[in-house]
Amino acid sequence: MSRIGVAFDKARADGRAVLVGCMPAGFPTVDGSIAAMTAMVEAGVDVIEVEIPYSDPVMDGPVIQKASDIALAGGVRTADTLRIIEAVAATGAPVVTMTYWNPIEQYGVDAFARDLAAAGGTGLITPDLIPEEAGEWLAASEAYGLDRTFLVSPSSTDARLRMTVEHCRGFVYATAIMGVTGARSQTSDAAPVLVSRVREATELPVGVGLGVGTGAQAATVAGYADGVIVGSALIRRLLDAPDLDAGLAALRTLSAELAEGVRNPAR
Amino acid sequence: MSAGETAERFPDSAGHFGRFGGRFVPEALVAALDELDAAYRKAMTDEEFRAEFDALLRDYAGTPSLLYPAERFSAKVGARVLLKREDLNHTGAHKVRNVLGQALLTRRMGKRRVIAETGAGQHGVATATAAALFDLECVVYMGEVDTERQALNVARMRMLGATVIPVTTGSRTLKDAMNEAMRDWVANVDDTHYLIGTAAGPHPFPELVRDFVRGIGDEARRQCLDLTGALPDAVLACVGGGSNALGIFHAFVPDTDVRLYGFEAGGEGVDTDRHAASITGGTPGVLHGARTYVLQNADGQTIESHSISAGLDYPGVGPEHAWLHDSGRARYQPVTDAEAMAAFELLCRTEGIIPAIESAHALAGAVQIAPQLAAELGREPVLVVNLSGRGDKDVHTAGEYFGILDKEQ
Ligand SMILES: Cc1ncc(COP(=O)(O)O)c(C=O)c1O
Numbered sequence: 001m002s003r004i005g006v007a008f009d010k011a012r013a014d015g016r017a018v019l020v021g022c023m024p025a026g027f028p029t030v031d032g033s034i035a036a037m038t039a040m041v042e043a044g045v046d047v048i049e050v051e052i053p054y055s056d057p058v059m060d061g062p063v064i065q066k067a068s069d070i071a072l073a074g075g076v077r078t079a080d081t082l083r084i085i086e087a088v089a090a091t092g093a094p095v096v097t098m099t100y101w102n103p104i105e106q107y108g109v110d111a112f113a114r115d116l117a118a119a120g121g122t123g124l125i126t127p128d129l130i131p132e133e134a135g136e137w138l139a140a141s142e143a144y145g146l147d148r149t150f151l152v153s154p155s156s157t158d159a160r161l162r163m164t165v166e167h168c169r170g171f172v173y174a175t176a177i178m179g180v181t182g183a184r185s186q187t188s189d190a191a192p193v194l195v196s197r198v199r200e201a202t203e204l205p206v207g208v209g210l211g212v213g214t215g216a217q218a219a220t221v222a223g224y225a226d227g228v229i230v231g232s233a234l235i236r237r238l239l240d241a242p243d244l245d246a247g248l249a250a251l252r253t254l255s256a257e258l259a260e261g262v263r264n265p266a267r
Numbered sequence: 268m269s270a271g272e273t274a275e276r277f278p279d280s281a282g283h284f285g286r287f288g289g290r291f292v293p294e295a296l297v298a299a300l301d302e303l304d305a306a307y308r309k310a311m312t313d314e315e316f317r318a319e320f321d322a323l324l325r326d327y328a329g330t331p332s333l334l335y336p337a338e339r340f341s342a343k344v345g346a347r348v349l350l351k352r353e354d355l356n357h358t359g360a361h362k363v364r365n366v367l368g369q370a371l372l373t374r375r376m377g378k379r380r381v382i383a384e385t386g387a388g389q390h391g392v393a394t395a396t397a398a399a400l401f402d403l404e405c406v407v408y409m410g411e412v413d414t415e416r417q418a419l420n421v422a423r424m425r426m427l428g429a430t431v432i433p434v435t436t437g438s439r440t441l442k443d444a445m446n447e448a449m450r451d452w453v454a455n456v457d458d459t460h461y462l463i464g465t466a467a468g469p470h471p472f473p474e475l476v477r478d479f480v481r482g483i484g485d486e487a488r489r490q491c492l493d494l495t496g497a498l499p500d501a502v503l504a505c506v507g508g509g510s511n512a513l514g515i516f517h518a519f520v521p522d523t524d525v526r527l528y529g530f531e532a533g534g535e536g537v538d539t540d541r542h543a544a545s546i547t548g549g550t551p552g553v554l555h556g557a558r559t560y561v562l563q564n565a566d567g568q569t570i571e572s573h574s575i576s577a578g579l580d581y582p583g584v585g586p587e588h589a590w591l592h593d594s595g596r597a598r599y600q601p602v603t604d605a606e607a608m609a610a611f612e613l614l615c616r617t618e619g620i621i622p623a624i625e626s627a628h629a630l631a632g633a634v635q636i637a638p639q640l641a642a643e644l645g646r647e648p649v650l651v652v653n654l655s656g657r658g659d660k661d662v663h664t665a666g667e668y669f670g671i672l673d674k675e676q
Pocket residue numbers: 360361386387388389390464465466505506507508509510511512577578579623625626655656657
């Protein structure tokens with residue numbers, strides 16, 4: 001079983017959900033992002049999702065766009081992302097990578113899979129890669145024992161949902177709302193329905209993302225999902241802070257609040 | 268056998284043109300793309316749809332557009348140049364064909380809202396026009412840089428009842444407008460059709476847009492035969508995303524003696540970092556839902572494009588062009604800003620026609636290839652050039668370029 005799978009099993013045994021925290025690599029700087037992700041782990045985030053910054057992130061809202069722009073303007077390269085993954089994996093937390101497809105295609109799919117495995121990464125979440133186009137990645141992830149997380153959406157038909165989860169390994173990512181990333185005041189009613197549809201199709205754990213920003217929301221989502229995925233709300237703590245230290249402190253506070261939330265699932 | 272037979276094998280049912288095309292999109296959009304694909308396939312075999320579309324093209328858009336022998340321009344170029352006058356269409360460009368087709372599809376799918384991206388504003392104006400005609404809500408995303416250089420078109424869209432949203436992210440041009448439109452679509456896909464303005468994006472858009480604009484080439488082929496008794500030696504078009512070029516190429520693809528030339532925006536030169544020539548200056552990658560040629564760095568980050576022409580200022584290109592390039596069926600060459608503006612001026616002065624700066628790239632292409640083609644053929648070549656749009660929207664840009672605006676303007 002993959003390291004992500006172990007984390008989900010352990011959480012399930014403890015009667016709680018896994019907290020997945022997302023941060024773009026190289027934001028605000030390479031070292032700053034390592035410090036941020038380490039702080040998140042120390043404050044109770046179970047799994048770190050490192051997003052490879054991309055110039056045209058069509059699934060992302062303004063917060064992640066801005067953070068990605070800052071990272072890219074700072075000159076972060078794909079190779080730096082691998083270095084960051086290695087450093088964060090050294091904390092012992094599983095590190096999964098979220099990436100638009102073009103950076104991987106340009107690095108070389110097989111080469112990236114090889115280097116990701118060597119860096120201690122567990123696998124990829126691919127927001128703009130559907131299984132039909134993923135031939136090379138399916139092969140490379142087999143070859144290097146990496147997890148594959150494709151997204152399912154409220155608009156996915158039953159047939160597509162089944163096909164998509166069959167190609168997943170590690171966990172399934174359910175996009176809770178029809179829309180881009182960004183914290184929202186309410187998570188959607190569509191999410192529990194989607195999660196139960198996924199459960200009918202697979203034994204794999206299901207993570208729910210898009211919109212979660214508070215401990216209370218995390219508790220709500222933890223009530224029906226195996227994983228709670230938080231990005232924009234965490235990133236905003238760094239964006240809004242006057243300096244990195246203040247940002248890290250705010251990040252710790254929110255991480256702890258969210259960690260508390262996933263430990264008190266609303267049932 | 269129809270002229271398009273050979274080309275109609277492409278793309279495959281998943282939208283692949285060889286290694287290009289496909290669907291690199293969020294799962295949230297797949298259902299909408301499938302719905303669109305089904306609606307489009309049904310429409311293409313539906314007599315009623317064809318009749319409605321043909322009537323709109325004829326009675327509303329004013330097609331078939333003329334094929335005009337531009338004799339004074341020809342004499343300067345050293346080739347017999349036949350201009351496909353898409354500039355005379357309603358709204359002033361070839362784009363009206365695509366929007367009318369997609370607006371009809373939108374109505375058939377029962378959607379009430381259309382969104383679009385626009386560069387020069389031509390596609391935005393065309394979309395706003397169709398939305399007014401079909402009583403659809405219309406939102407147009409336009410890079411902030413483009414709203415400034417194409418202010419006239421912004422006003423036109425607003426007059427037609429559309430909401431224009433200036434896009435302030437990234438390079439603030441067409442690619443970023445496309446990102447914003449995609450984000451809107453992901454969030455509103457239930458009641459919204461994304462009316463893509465060029466033969467790019469995820470399957471089925473490249474195929475669907477091509478089929479809605481292919482009348483350009485169907486008409487031009489027939490008109491050229493009527494006018495000259497033969498097919499042309501070459502067909503020329505500018506290539507931004509690639510719709511006007513595919514529109515005019517498609518009917519000629521099986522005519523292997525007819526050379527197909529696409530002219531990309533070479534900006535300040537493809538050897539500089541300020542151009543928009545995705546095929547001649549880019550590499551294969553994934554952008555905006557398809558695999559195609561992209562201007563990108565080694566990490567796959569999109570590089571900002573540059574062109575004096577807002578409509579060509581895009582770092583990608585439709586996947587069918589990538590495939591026509593790889594297969595050798597069409598040739599792609601860059602035209603610099605300076606070459607395009609020289610051809611722009613030449614057409615103004617010889618024919619009394621002010622072309623869109625986009626189209627001026629195709630005119631400059633005629634200037635580029637005429638001597639070599641004449642030498643190869645041993646006679647004056649016959650060139651069909653797609654005059655994809657008129658230059659009213661470019662008067663300010665051109666006026667500045669030529670330094671003919673009064674100071675206070
Ligand atoms: C007149 C005209 N020609 C050409 C283009 C480029 O688009 P495409 O390559 O899709 O024809 C534009 C785009 O705005 C345009 O307005």
